[in-house]
Amino acid sequence: MDKPKIILFICNWGPHAAFQALQDKDADIPAEVRMIRIPCTGRMSKSLLFKSFEMGADGVALVGCEPGSCRYGSGTETAERNVEDMRGILHLLGLGGDRLRLAMFLPDESDALLQFLQDFRDVIDTIGKSPVTPHPRDLSALSHMETARVVASHDVYACQDCGKCSSACPVTLSGKTFSPRAMANAIIGGDLDSPSVVEDVWSCLTCGLCTDRCPSVVNFPDFIREMRHVLKGGGVEGHQSHGGFFQSLMRTMTSPDLSINHWDWLPEDIKTDEKSSILYFGGCAPYFDTFFRHHLGVNTSDILSDSLRLMNFFDIFPAVQPGERCCGHDLLWSGDEENFLRLARLNAKAFEEMGIEEIVTSCPECFRTLSHDYPRAGIPLNVKVTHVYDLLEKEISKGAVGFEESDHKITFQDPCRLSRLEGRPELPRKLLQRLRPRGFKEMQDRGISALCCGNCAWTGCDSYTKALQNKRLRQAKVTGSDLLVTACPKCQIHLKCAMQDPFRGNEIQMEIMDLTGLMAKTIKWE
Amino acid sequence: MATKPKAVQHKEVLITGFGGQGIVLAGQILGKAASLVDRKESTLTQSYGPEARGGACSAQVIISQSTIHYPYVRIPHIVVCLSQGGYDKYAKSIRPDGMLIVDQDLVRISEGSDLTLYRVPATRIAEEVGRRMMANIVMLGFLSAVSDLVTREALHETVVKSVPKGTEELNSTAFNKGHDYGAAILKGMEKKAAGKKGAK
Numbered sequence: 001m002d003k004p005k006i007i008l009f010i011c012n013w014g015p016h017a018a019f020q021a022l023q024d025k026d027a028d029i030p031a032e033v034r035m036i037r038i039p040c041t042g043r044m045s046k047s048l049l050f051k052s053f054e055m056g057a058d059g060v061a062l063v064g065c066e067p068g069s070c071r072y073g074s075g076t077e078t079a080e081r082n083v084e085d086m087r088g089i090l091h092l093l094g095l096g097g098d099r100l101r102l103a104m105f106l107p108d109e110s111d112a113l114l115q116f117l118q119d120f121r122d123v124i125d126t127i128g129k130s131p132v133t134p135h136p137r138d139l140s141a142l143s144h145m146e147t148a149r150v151v152a153s154h155d156v157y158a159c160q161d162c163g164k165c166s167s168a169c170p171v172t173l174s175g176k177t178f179s180p181r182a183m184a185n186a187i188i189g190g191d192l193d194s195p196s197v198v199e200d201v202w203s204c205l206t207c208g209l210c211t212d213r214c215p216s217v218v219n220f221p222d223f224i225r226e227m228r229h230v231l232k233g234g235g236v237e238g239h240q241s242h243g244g245f246f247q248s249l250m251r252t253m254t255s256p257d258l259s260i261n262h263w264d265w266l267p268e269d270i271k272t273d274e275k276s277s278i279l280y281f282g283g284c285a286p287y288f289d290t291f292f293r294h295h296l297g298v299n300t301s302d303i304l305s306d307s308l309r310l311m312n313f314f315d316i317f318p319a320v321q322p323g324e325r326c327c328g329h330d331l332l333w334s335g336d337e338e339n340f341l342r343l344a345r346l347n348a349k350a351f352e353e354m355g356i357e358e359i360v361t362s363c364p365e366c367f368r369t370l371s372h373d374y375p376r377a378g379i380p381l382n383v384k385v386t387h388v389y390d391l392l393e394k395e396i397s398k399g400a401v402g403f404e405e406s407d408h409k410i411t412f413q414d415p416c417r418l419s420r421l422e423g424r425p426e427l428p429r430k431l432l433q434r435l436r437p438r439g440f441k442e443m444q445d446r447g448i449s450a451l452c453c454g455n456c457a458w459t460g461c462d463s464y465t466k467a468l469q470n471k472r473l474r475q476a477k478v479t480g481s482d483l484l485v486t487a488c489p490k491c492q493i494h495l496k497c498a499m500q501d502p503f504r505g506n507e508i509q510m511e512i513m514d515l516t517g518l519m520a521k522t523i524k525w526e
Numbered sequence: 527m528a529t530k531p532k533a534v535q536h537k538e539v540l541i542t543g544f545g546g547q548g549i550v551l552a553g554q555i556l557g558k559a560a561s562l563v564d565r566k567e568s569t570l571t572q573s574y575g576p577e578a579r580g581g582a583c584s585a586q587v588i589i590s591q592s593t594i595h596y597p598y599v600r601i602p603h604i605v606v607c608l609s610q611g612g613y614d615k616y617a618k619s620i621r622p623d624g625m626l627i628v629d630q631d632l633v634r635i636s637e638g639s640d641l642t643l644y645r646v647p648a649t650r651i652a653e654e655v656g657r658r659m660m661a662n663i664v665m666l667g668f669l670s671a672v673s674d675l676v677t678r679e680a681l682h683e684t685v686v687k688s689v690p691k692g693t694e695e696l697n698s699t700a701f702n703k704g705h706d707y708g709a710a711i712l713k714g715m716e717k718k719a720a721g722k723k724g725a726k
């Protein structure tokens with residue numbers, strides 16, 4: 001068997017001297033260890049730490065300086081937080097948090113460093129090889145043929161050059177030099193190297209507002225999705241948020257042998273039934289919460305537990321899949337169709353093995369992906385896919401159920417995947433109408449015309465999308481509401497992120513809660 | 527379920543409302559389902575008189591395991607009221623351990639009785655389904671959930687056979703809505719009794 005691969009990231013300033021001393025002494029440094037010198041442990045972002053595992057590392061040691069001795073002041077604390085979060089992610093993935101270690105040594109502590117490395121090697125030996133199988137992507141030259149096919153299949157030629165898309169597009173309106181029309185024309189013209197292609201394809205939010213306004217109904221979201229795939233195949237990548245961590249995470253999940261722990265955090269009051277033919281598909285919220293724990297403090301896993309509580313309220317006890325993987329939405333929408341397909345196949349197989357007949361999900365992206373994009377990609381699931389809102393609406397409309405009054409004035413952020421792409425803005429509203437808040441006021445742009453939360457598929461986040469989010473939050477504020485109700489974990493994350501803007505302060509601050517949370521809190525039998 | 531009465535031995539049911547609500551049809555369907563499908567004995571008598579022209583009217587159904595010797599309802603086990611007049615006239619006659627079912631939007635209840643009482647928005651549900659006059663069918667659906675006079679299947683089958691051609695589907699929906707409402711009410715009562723009123 002292969003020897004395990006251990007990466008040692010070691011800070012240049014302190015412990016590297018200790019490492020050199022070991023080398024000079026020709027000490028018994030484990031042969032599995034590959035050393036990489038870094039300027040500071042604090043510079044090892046979560047995505048870089050994780051990337052090593054995606055690429056097949058069995059263990060990663062991050063070695064830096066004692067907190068007080070960091071040359072840059074706060075490097076060690078940053079490293080502590082990053083390592084803690086990443087250990088959480090490794091645990092969820094079933095790789096085990098112990099594969100990642102942080103340690104600190106002074107320049108003269110070479111013996112202790114050696115001891116640490118030998119111990120770590122033994123630990124990794126005991127845990128064994130990582131089940132992650134990396135998939136390096138084959139790149140080819142940018143294909144004009146492929147582009148022509150994409151253009152034709154979405155009938156982009158039908159564009160009349162009218163400019164309605166640009167006047168509706170929230171990215172253009174945020175002030176960015178970005179024009180869907182110009183991008184479409186450049187692509188049609190085969191000008192794939194122009195900035196309006198190379199950059200703008202990655203800036204589109206795939207929100208679909210333009211399609212709604214376009215006289216020729218040019219479907220930008222679908223068109224852009226496939227153009228990203230073509231560009232990426234030619235090595236043209238866009239800017240991915242958080243160093244591409246989420247894409248990296250999803251690609252890692254394509255390894256078939258992972259034993260993921262998706263649900264071991266689930267509160268005990270919730271009942272599930274592994275024999276049920278109904279599966280509740282939760283989505284990646286536990287990863288989001290772990291990743292953003294020290295940054296935004298989001299709690300999107302509550303959406304999962306509250307959805308299950310609401311189902312339990314109606315005596316529905318679905319199965320959950322302990323090894324649940326990502327549905328692949330963000331890979332598909334950031335140009336990585338190969339790995340999307342890998343995930344889709346693994347998921348389809350798992351559902352079949354569990355004997356599932358119906359999948360219930362509360363995430364608009366999972367809903368769209370499972371019900372729409374899997375069959376479109378040639379992976380039909382022979383199951384019914386239900387959004388939890390449909391299930392709840394059905395149960396509540398049977399009668400005998402009411403809601404407690406709640407002391408909030410609320411407004412609602414439409415999830416683009418459900419309200420616009422699926423064309424069902426009325427669905428969450430039916431439920432909202434049943435609630436008894438102190439007030440419910442819609443924002444200026446709502447329903448299928450709603451403004452986006454500012455990001456899709458962790459791609460293209462920049463100061464312009466921040467401006468867009470600002471605008472959205474102001475719209476929410478103007479309603480006079482004190483609670484922004486959301487229906488997608490991502491809306492919650494991206495909008496909370498925008499609220500951190502130190503210059504806007506209270507102007508755009510607002511409490512956020514998912515619709516399932518508000519329902520679970522107030523629902524009652526009459 | 528805990529709130530259902532014990533298996534039918536001999537049950538007297540009174541359905542009341544005003545002319546035009548399909549009261550007698552409801553009685554017929556109930557009786558037919560019990561006898562022709564569930565193979566029990568049943569009788570139906572109906573009040574005529576001035577009531578048939580828009581005032582209070584009633585259908586009296588008896589369902590029994592054995593031969594019925596007297597077809598009139600004396601002390602009903604179950605009274606279903608679709609009008610205030612029917613309630614005022616018949617609610618008092620009900621057995622102390624009986625069950626009273628009213629259309630909550632049409633009947634105001636005078637307080638203070640120990641009966642099992644269900645308020646059902648039957649007319650409202652029927653309106654949602656599409657026809658106000660299907661409140662009687664909604665009530666039958668409800669009855670099939672909260673009592674064991676007849677099986678749900680028997681009643682549903684008889685509803686579909688007895689309503690005018692072309693309205694089978696609507697009536698079937700109305701029946702199912704009534705049943706779901708009844709089942710939801712029972713579930714709610716059970717949950718509340720177990721101290722689980724909400725979801726958290």
Ligand code: SF4
Pocket residue numbers: 158159160161162163164165166180181184210213214215216217218
């Ligand atoms: S709105 Fe449609 S037709 Fe008009 S410029 Fe945009 S893509 Fe072309």
Ligand code: SF4
Pocket residue numbers: 165168169170171172180203204205206207208209210211220221
């Ligand atoms: S999909 Fe949305 S972000 Fe993309 S071009 Fe259309 S309106 Fe702009």
Ligand code: SF4
Pocket residue numbers: 241242454455458459461462493494495497498
């Ligand atoms: S809005 Fe914030 S959380 Fe969302 S992608 Fe951008 S930086 Fe990340």
